[in-house]
Amino acid sequence: VNVRLEVEYDGTAFCGFQVQANVRTVQGELEKAVERLAGEKVRVIGAGRTDAGVHAAGQVVNFHASLRMPPAEVMRALNALLPYDVAVSEATKVPEEFHARFSARSRLYRYWILTGDIRSALLARYTLHKSVPLNLEAMQDASAYLIGRQDFASFAGMGRGVPENADGGTVRTVLQTRLERAQMPTLFGMQAQLIALQVEADAFLPQMVRNIVGTLLDVGTGKLSTEEFRHVVQARDRRAASATAPAQGLCLIKVNY
Amino acid sequence: VNVRLEVEYDGTAFCGFQVQANVRTVQGELEKAVERLAGEKVRVIGAGRTDAGVHAAGQVVNFHASLRMPPAEVMRALNALLPYDVAVSEATKVPEEFHARFSARSRLYRYWILTGDIRSALLARYTLHKSVPLNLEAMQDASAYLIGRQDFASFAGMGRGVPENADGGTVRTVLQTRLERAQMPTLFGMQAQLIALQVEADAFLPQMVRNIVGTLLDVGTGKLSTEEFRHVVQARDRRAASATAPAQGLCLIKVNY
Numbered sequence: 323v324n325v326r327l328e329v330e331y332d333g334t335a336f337c338g339f340q341v342q343a344n345v346r347t348v349q350g351e352l353e354k355a356v357e358r359l360a361g362e363k364v365r366v367i368g369a370g371r372t373d374a375g376v377h378a379a380g381q382v383v384n385f386h387a388s389l390r391m392p393p394a395e396v397m398r399a400l401n402a403l404l405p406y407d408v409a410v411s412e413a414t415k416v417p418e419e420f421h422a423r424f425s426a427r428s429r430l431y432r433y434w435i436l437t438g439d440i441r442s443a444l445l446a447r448y449t450l451h452k453s454v455p456l457n458l459e460a461m462q463d464a465s466a467y468l469i470g471r472q473d474f475a476s477f478a479g480m481g482r483g484v485p486e487n488a489d490g491g492t493v494r495t496v497l498q499t500r501l502e503r504a505q506m507p508t509l510f511g512m513q514a515q516l517i518a519l520q521v522e523a524d525a526f527l528p529q530m531v532r533n534i535v536g537t538l539l540d541v542g543t544g545k546l547s548t549e550e551f552r553h554v555v556q557a558r559d560r561r562a563a564s565a566t567a568p569a570q571g572l573c574l575i576k577v578n579y
Numbered sequence: 580v581n582v583r584l585e586v587e588y589d590g591t592a593f594c595g596f597q598v599q600a601n602v603r604t605v606q607g608e609l610e611k612a613v614e615r616l617a618g619e620k621v622r623v624i625g626a627g628r629t630d631a632g633v634h635a636a637g638q639v640v641n642f643h644a645s646l647r648m649p650p651a652e653v654m655r656a657l658n659a660l661l662p663y664d665v666a667v668s669e670a671t672k673v674p675e676e677f678h679a680r681f682s683a684r685s686r687l688y689r690y691w692i693l694t695g696d697i698r699s700a701l702l703a704r705y706t707l708h709k710s711v712p713l714n715l716e717a718m719q720d721a722s723a724y725l726i727g728r729q730d731f732a733s734f735a736g737m738g739r740g741v742p743e744n745a746d747g748g749t750v751r752t753v754l755q756t757r758l759e760r761a762q763m764p765t766l767f768g769m770q771a772q773l774i775a776l777q778v779e780a781d782a783f784l785p786q787m788v789r790n791i792v793g794t795l796l797d798v799g800t801g802k803l804s805t806e807e808f809r810h811v812v813q814a815r816d817r818r819a820a821s822a823t824a825p826a827q828g829l830c831l832i833k834v835n836y
Contacts, residue, residue: 379767510636
């Protein structure tokens with residue numbers, strides 16, 4: 323059967339999603355758990371190849387294996403086998419042709435920026451702290467230039483392995499961006515003052531969201547104008563964009579099929 | 580001058596608050612940072628000696644040093660010197676006689692339990708997951724027996740070092756307990772279904788909150804009646820109570836002076 327899983331992970335202690343020799347990866351942990359359950363060698367396919375340190379609340383994967391138990395039991399068994407920083411939140415049987423990566427219509431990522439003077443130890447694993455005041459309106463104006471089908475070579479990182487869509491080029495379609503202030507209660511009693519950036523696209527280039535965030539931060543601090551941001555988008559040259567924002571603020575929220 | 584700091588930390592990567600040889604502790608990191616700033620050997624005194632893995636949003640410490648800069652600058656400098664998982668959220672000059680531990684009137688701790696079938700990878704560092712349904716009303720009824728000045732020997736762990744109050748006995752005053760369901764938004768898009776236990780006491784014995792939580796969980800699952808919980812409190816014998824709940828669900832929220 324073809325099994326589809328929704329997977330949540332804390333990326334802090336992983337060298338990214340994709341299997342590599344001799345390091346701890348999410349795909350590697352998932353394959354180890356599924357193989358123990360199925361008693362056979364299994365390839366787990368993921369919708370998004372998140373980098374080291376990037377989290378996921380709604381990663382989607384699938385695998386083919388000869389398992390007889392119902393999906394709910396697969397979920398329970400995998401959660402017992404997986405380490406504490408990976409969890410399966412949903413398991414379903416899907417048609418044989420379902421492919422977590424190629425069937426995906428879009429991916430939604432969110433990046434959290436903690437604002438204010440004081441950094442937080444308890445939010446440090448999941449946010450980027452920026453004490454410089456940020457001009458949210460300018461960042462919103464600039465982010466509008468991302469929308470649509472364009473060549474995003476300016477935001478393409480030096481990723482390993484195969485790209486998220488099959489063609490290998492740097493043209494992608496950004497479907498929506500959303501930038502807003504959020505005041506959130508935390509488990510720890512304090513209210514966090516945050517800025518959330520959400521980007522949805524058909525597929526992403528390696529480090530694309532983090533390169534966009536890094537460049538938008540330069541707009542927020544006034545180092546770049548919105549007009550200059552537009553030129554960065556149009557330059558199709560990685561050297562035009564700003565530094566890559568750190569991994570820990572980023573989370574793969576949802577994959578749409 | 581005598582400087583008072585409010586300190587936040589993620590306890591995951593610490594062997595507790597209190598300095599010990601050859602391991603990473605919160606007190607050790609604070610003393611290293613303050614010593615670099617002050618250029619002299621400094622003892623940092625903490626209000627609560629949290630165990631390995633226990634977090635703090637509002638730990639209070641103080642230290643005596645000959646520093647000339649204003650407290651806001653002390654805070655900024657310390658945040659630049661401290662590792663990512665410790666942060667200073669407030670710094671003030673206080674009278675010479677202020678002592679973070681002995682001047683404290685009470686400490687407030689919170690313990691988070693994640694409920695529901697499915698564990699969470701992204702909340703695993705800060706919650707205990709319990710998939711068994713819990714009878715909250717029974718736990719609330721039982722927790723009422725904790726209120727007041729009593730001998731809490733049943734909940735006393737094998738702590739190292741000096742106790743939080745000077746007398747060394749096992750009598751403490753629990754001022755309030757609060758147990759409630761909470762649905763919280765998370766940074767990761769999903770809503771978390773949680774139970775929070777808050778306990779405020781003049782001072783705590785080593786592992787007292789975690790031993791209370793462990794025993795209340797047995798009330799929640801029906802293994803102990805509220806009446807039996809009362810007997811545990813009155814037994815003054817550690818062997819009467821249940822297993823110690825794991826550290827990661829616990830956070831020192833506030834110290835009152």
